[in-house]
Amino acid sequence: MRPFLLKGGRVIDPSRLTDGVADVYVVDGKIESIGHNIEVGLDADTIDVTGRVVAPGLIDVHVHLREPGQEDQETIATGAMSAVAGGFTAICSMPNTDPVTDNQAAVGFIVRQSIRAAKARVYPIGAVSLGQRGEQLAEFGELVGAGAVAVSDDGHPVVSSHLMRTALEYAKVFGIPVADHCEDMALAKGGSMHEGIVSTRMGLQGIPSAAEEIMVARDIILAELTGGHVHLCHMSTRGSVDLIRRAKDKGLRVTAEAAPHHFSLTHDRVLGYDTNAKMNPPLREEEDREAIRQALKDGTIDVIATDHAPHHYDAKEREFDEAPNGIIGLETALGLGLRELVEPGLLSLPELLDRMSTQPARVFNLSGGTLAIGAPADIVVFDPARRWTVDPTLGFSKSRNTPFAGEELPGVVEWTFVDGRRVYRKGSS
Amino acid sequence: MTSPLGKDLIGLESLTPEQIQLMLDTAEPFKEVSERSIKKVPALRGKTIVNLFFEPSTRTRISFEFAEKRLSADTVNVASTGSSVSKGETLVDTARNLEAMRIDMVVVRHSMSGAAQFLAERIRSNVVNAGDGKHEHPTQALLDLLTLRDRFGRLEGLKVAICGDVLHSRVARSNIWGLLKLGAQVGVCGPPTLLPRGIEALGVTVLPRIEDAIEWADALNILRLQLERMQGGFVPSLREYNRVFGVTSERLDRAPRDLVILHPGPMNRGVEIDSDVADGPHSVILPQVTNGVAVRMAVLYLLAGGSPDWAAPPAGEETR
Numbered sequence: 085m086r087p088f089l090l091k092g093g094r095v096i097d098p099s100r101l102t103d104g105v106a107d108v109y110v111v112d113g114k115i116e117s118i119g120h121n122i123e124v125g126l127d128a129d130t131i132d133v134t135g136r137v138v139a140p141g142l143i144d145v146h147v148h149l150r151e152p153g154q155e156d157q158e159t160i161a162t163g164a165m166s167a168v169a170g171g172f173t174a175i176c177s178m179p180n181t182d183p184v185t186d187n188q189a190a191v192g193f194i195v196r197q198s199i200r201a202a203k204a205r206v207y208p209i210g211a212v213s214l215g216q217r218g219e220q221l222a223e224f225g226e227l228v229g230a231g232a233v234a235v236s237d238d239g240h241p242v243v244s245s246h247l248m249r250t251a252l253e254y255a256k257v258f259g260i261p262v263a264d265h266c267e268d269m270a271l272a273k274g275g276s277m278h279e280g281i282v283s284t285r286m287g288l289q290g291i292p293s294a295a296e297e298i299m300v301a302r303d304i305i306l307a308e309l310t311g312g313h314v315h316l317c318h319m320s321t322r323g324s325v326d327l328i329r330r331a332k333d334k335g336l337r338v339t340a341e342a343a344p345h346h347f348s349l350t351h352d353r354v355l356g357y358d359t360n361a362k363m364n365p366p367l368r369e370e371e372d373r374e375a376i377r378q379a380l381k382d383g384t385i386d387v388i389a390t391d392h393a394p395h396h397y398d399a400k401e402r403e404f405d406e407a408p409n410g411i412i413g414l415e416t417a418l419g420l421g422l423r424e425l426v427e428p429g430l431l432s433l434p435e436l437l438d439r440m441s442t443q444p445a446r447v448f449n450l451s452g453g454t455l456a457i458g459a460p461a462d463i464v465v466f467d468p469a470r471r472w473t474v475d476p477t478l479g480f481s482k483s484r485n486t487p488f489a490g491e492e493l494p495g496v497v498e499w500t501f502v503d504g505r506r507v508y509r510k511g512s513s
Numbered sequence: 514m515t516s517p518l519g520k521d522l523i524g525l526e527s528l529t530p531e532q533i534q535l536m537l538d539t540a541e542p543f544k545e546v547s548e549r550s551i552k553k554v555p556a557l558r559g560k561t562i563v564n565l566f567f568e569p570s571t572r573t574r575i576s577f578e579f580a581e582k583r584l585s586a587d588t589v590n591v592a593s594t595g596s597s598v599s600k601g602e603t604l605v606d607t608a609r610n611l612e613a614m615r616i617d618m619v620v621v622r623h624s625m626s627g628a629a630q631f632l633a634e635r636i637r638s639n640v641v642n643a644g645d646g647k648h649e650h651p652t653q654a655l656l657d658l659l660t661l662r663d664r665f666g667r668l669e670g671l672k673v674a675i676c677g678d679v680l681h682s683r684v685a686r687s688n689i690w691g692l693l694k695l696g697a698q699v700g701v702c703g704p705p706t707l708l709p710r711g712i713e714a715l716g717v718t719v720l721p722r723i724e725d726a727i728e729w730a731d732a733l734n735i736l737r738l739q740l741e742r743m744q745g746g747f748v749p750s751l752r753e754y755n756r757v758f759g760v761t762s763e764r765l766d767r768a769p770r771d772l773v774i775l776h777p778g779p780m781n782r783g784v785e786i787d788s789d790v791a792d793g794p795h796s797v798i799l800p801q802v803t804n805g806v807a808v809r810m811a812v813l814y815l816l817a818g819g820s821p822d823w824a825a826p827p828a829g830e831e832t833r
Contacts, residue, residue, distance in 0.1 A: 284709035285526065287626035287648030287683060292710075357627030402603055403625040405646070 085504060087111040089124050093133035093465060097140060098438035099445075099454035108138055110461040113504030117457060133465050136498060139437045140453050141173025141204075141462035142418065143444035146238070146263070146317055146341060146389035148410070149175075149206070151197065152190075153182025158394035158482045160194060163414070164203035166392075166480040168500040168508040170415040173462035174205040174445075174452050175392075179216065180239035186211035186222040191230035203507050204500075205462075207233040207450060212251045212262060218243050221250060228258045233448050236263035238317055241299055243269060248303065252312025261315040261339065261448065266299035266324070267291075267365070276405050278351040278366040286354065288404060291366055293321040300324045304331040307338050315447060316340040318391050320365040322375035329384045339447045340379075341389035344413055344420040345487070347376045353487060359400040359407035360487040363393070380439055381430055387444045388436075390417045394483030412481045416474055418466065419493025426468075427494065433468065461504035470496040516816050521633040521640040524649030525690040533691055537659050539811035539821045540804070546583055547806055556814050557586035562618040563611050566643070567593040567604075570622050572778055572802065573643050573653070577620050580809035586618075604628060605635050612636045618813065621645070626683075639816040641809075647681050652812055653777050654687030656805040658695065660797050661732055663804070664773050669696035674726035675717075676760065677736030677785050678707045678747075684777045688734060689715055702726035703736075703758060706747040723758045727765060732773040735760050738785045751784045761787045771795050778802070 090108040095118060097103075109116045109124060124130070144167065150158040158166075160177070167175045177194055179185035185194065191208045198206030210227030214220045216237045224235060235255060242248040242264055251262045272295040277283050279290020300316055304327055307314040319325065319340050331338040345363065350370050353361040361367060379385040393410025400407050421440060425431040431439070445453030452462045471494050476484035500508035518532055525533060546554055562581050566574055574590070581588045591611075602610075604623070611619065618639040621629050626646030633640035644650040662668055673692055679685040679701050692699045693716055701708060702720040713719055720726040726733060738754055748754045755761075765772060774786075774796045782788045791798060815821070 279710065281711050281714045284712055284715070285686070287646050287686060289647070290710075357630055398603075401605060403623070403631060404627045405625045 085113060086127050086129055087116070087125050088129040088131060089122065090133045090138050090463070090465065091130050093136045093138035095138045095455065096434050096437055097455040098434050098442040099140065100456065103434050108455065108463070110501070110504045113461055115455055115457055115459050115461050118455060131499070136465050136467050137433070138463060138465050140441040140455055141464045141500060141502065142171045142440045143174045143450060143452055144172050144390050144392065144414065144417070145176045145387060145444045145448050147175045147177055147392040147414065148180065148394065149177045150394055151181065152193065156482070157396050160197040160206060161201035161203070162480060162482045163392070164198055164201045164206055166412070166414045167204035168502070169480045169497060171418050171464040171466055171497040171500060172204050172414060173464065173500060173502045174207060174450060175414070176207045176209050176233060176448060178236060178238045179209055179211040184211050184216050185209070186214050186216070188223070188226040188230035191227050191232050195231045202505070203502070205502060207231070207448070209234045209236050209263065211235065212237045212242055213247060216240055218247060221247070221254060224254055224258055224260070228260060232260070233450060234261045234263050234315065236265070236317070238263060238265045241265050241267045241269065245302060245306065249306050249310060252306055252310040252314060256310070256312050259449065261313040263315040263317050264299065264303050265317050266296050266303060268295045268298045271295040271298065276362060277354050278368050280351055280369055282351040282354060286357070293323055293368065293372070296321050296365055297323040297327060300327045304328070304336060304338055307331070307336050308334070311337065313337040313339070318343050318346065318365055318389070319376065319385055320346045320368050320372060322372045325375045325379040325384055328379070332384060339386045340384070341387045342376045342380060342385045343389060343391045344417045345411060347373060347380065348420050348424045349373070349487065357404045358487060359402070359404055360411055360485050362404060362407050362409055363391070363411055364409040377425065377430055380425065381435070386439070386447050388417065388421060388439045389444070390414055394481055395485045396483065400485050411485050411487060412479070412483055414481065415479050416486060416488050416493060418497065419472070419495045420488070422468060422495045423493055461501050463501040464497060465499040466495050466497045468495050470494070472496050516818050518815050522651055522812055522816060523630045523633055523640070523642045525651050525654055525687050525694065526649065528694070530694045533655070533658070533694055535821060536655055536808065536811050536815060537662060539815055540655070540659055540807040543807040543810040543814070544804070546810070547803070552583050553585055554583065555585045556819055557581070557584035557817055560586045560617040560817060561615070562586045562588045562620060562813070563616050564588060564590045565607070565611070565619050565621045566591065567621070567623040567628070568644070570643070573622065576802070576805040577643060577809050579806050580813060583806070584810055584813060586813070604632065608632050608636050612638055618816065641812060641816065644683050646683065647686070648683050649687045650683040651687050652805070652809050653684050654691040655808045655812070656801055657688055657734060657775055657777070658691050659804045659808055660775065660801045661773070663800065664797060665731070668692065671697040672700065672729060672731045673697055673734060674700040674702050674720060674730035674732070675734045675736065676702045676723065676726055677758065678738055678742060679703055679712065679736065680707045680709050681739060681742070682736050685736060689717055700726055700729055704748060707742070723760065723764060727768045727772065730772060731770070732775060733760060734775040734777070735786050737777065737779060738781055751781070755784050759785060759787060760790050762789045762793065765790060773797055775801060
């Protein structure tokens, strides 16, 4: 692999709180040096990235890759390709595959497929319980040994408080977080959108915010009881933010993520019964959206994670109640972060990149999220000023279920490198 | 031909007061058609209408069918059982196949909110919503409005209390929009478990007890209590519901004025409404049904591009 120099870009490294125009020199897949007038080898390529941002590759701790089981919706290869096109160099795949990723062979399969794909790094998340049935703990030790970085029954909550307690306790042995999908199933039953004035108008059964908040409160209490690390997936309500803030004030090991759609959209987007606005947790109200934005600013919510959830066209092309939950998100996350958080002046660009790279790496104990000298060269280069129009037919995911089709977003990803390998180049992939 | 209503009738929420008024006014001449010995006008001759009922219905389906036949349309009824729907065909495929047979209108009843709009966005034919889930049932609200207007001579300033399971009711939603747009005041009354949280934001008054509704209103529109609501834990028992929220003659006797009683049917006698109220002098439950045919004739006629002035030619002209 030839060494290369990224010349003249705005280099932002949230892990070291640096931000300024500099050159980045990559040798043998590692960051060799950052500075000016770097002396490069004769065989080195020079890439002019003037006017572009050079940052640690983005990391998404919450994606659904559908392989094995639903390869018509996504595969590990197409998901990993979509990731690098969105500027992500690492993604964590949820275990609600078919069969469920609840054993070391299943974890190993995902690792092997991701190596074959050779795009973004794919870190498997193992199941909390066998078959995600919420009954018996999966073998965390074997999962971690095969490459899992966390455990989760995502798609479902861990309903049993006893199981959640034991999972949090047992996970401490391996230093991994237990990522929970917080939903009181009895309260949410039958619901297909947020319970509020819009659900009343539309005649759709609502999911109250309390359905999420009850489980957030429970998980925080269990984190306190066990000292375990609970990671709260896709937070969507103001009440959840309040609970997390208090837990963090107490010093509990609680981390949380929010999805771009929850800081971009509200339940008004469901008007018209667009099934691409159907997700779980549902789009909430303006005050919730604002609370999520503020929580991303002050660090109450640690990371932005997409909850990338591909679904086949046919599955979404039906009655709202019958359509599955979720949207794709890997290729729109950066643009939404820029448009919704940076452009209005809420987050600085380094803060956005922190929530999308450095913090995810920290929360899930992953490599990456840094441009430290000697670190693997997982790098994204993007043009923050250039705008593009979302066209799902041009995306790299196998699925097209996005509510952002036709919208204009800032931030064009031009290059993505993993271990110094060029895994994405705008217009040439 | 674009009608003054647009392509479809999905709900009253999106309509203007003038459009709603137009449908009511157009229904007036059609009332008379049903009183003739030969109940037919040629307004929709040559038009093909499919009644696509994914949910059981007697009253609404028959009412639409009479309306269509009295307008001389050709009609086909499709029920979900015994059709390709029961073989797993999707809604959009069913609709596209019907349209491939060159139809003009679809009247659709479906158990899921949004189904009528979903269909309307995907086919060229006019779509009339005959009830979609808990969303809207516009022709039911129109016939309620027409019946109230017949009785009171006006809708503006009228106080109408919608009583019962508002949470699950498409009739309630369509009535709220229609009444508010035409200047009536709307109250809702029922157990808090069956009222949508925050419904005041729609501009209605929440009346906590049935006695409050009776004291406040000029007319009560009493919703059917679905028997499965007990399993859902919304009400403890039918007996208790009747005791706390039932409209009984004892309660009505204490009203400051005579209340007009509406019910969209089918009734649970002795649950939400007592028999002597349903059959009493102030009940307009059967006139509602009669008006249903006229209102549906008006809706179909207008959607087909008919001019309000031409709604029903005098008797004699249609007999050929």
